[in-house]
Amino acid sequence: MTTVARASMPGAVRLSRALLIAVAVSHLVIPLVMWANEDALRAQVATTYPGFGQAEIVRSAEVAVESGSVFHGILLVLCVVPAWKLASGWSWTRRLITATQVLSLVFSVFSWTSSPMFHAVIPVVALTQVVLVALLWAPRPARDFFA
Template sequence: MQRSAQVMALRTPTSVQAARVLLTAVAISHVVVPVLMSVNQSALRNQIATQHPDFGAGEVARSAVIAVTSGAVFHGILLALCALLVWKLATARPWTRRLATVSQLLSVVFSVVSWSSSPMFHTVIPVICAAQILTVALLWFPSTAREFFAQRS
């Protein structure tokens, strides 16, 4: 069984291997973001208080907890999806490329929400978005990637 996995890895095009590496980096970001939000809750509370001056201290604190919790759930789902894709892209099944494309492009769109809601990750969001767009490009544009996924159609 291990031998067939090694043979499959040898036939996986460089562009697909690079996409898997980028997806691994994106997956790591989905771990880091909620951890940093949790660690920096005071900064998050300050941002919420600045954006909503009519909120009392209790409401600001609850909003921060909700933001951290929802961020952890959202990024946890995306982490699991990225991990699945890193694992399954090497199988050359066309659905994996389509799922990677849709999920990564939607993540770029969702990043707009993160960008507009908090400046906490303004330096990281463009880098992650670039990695996600490059991942999609690596899965669709090189002829070796197209042939790789076409063989399982």
């Protein structure tokens, strides 16, 4: 990245980058919160699946934390790398960000239905993702930057 690229990056793209970094932070924090609240996950599994024994409940909560960590780890990388490359103005970065954020929005429906733990956070992150994608495509200076 050159100083010239940074200086010429439109405000909408800079704001989009900041929002993308905020989304990346959420993907870092969510698995940590799940791990710290594994007891709450166990209680949730026990309520949802009353037929499960203690071992099944514990393993289900562990699987939720492990799979959540992998999933959000991948999304973290898919936020950080394009955010780092955004100053280049390469059109692939805008397309990659758009695709990953839209897919992340779709996957957030699964998160919403699988656990109420993040019901307060999911709409905020989803709105942030919509705004950051709109900032990459809607303003004329952003479109020109990626042309």
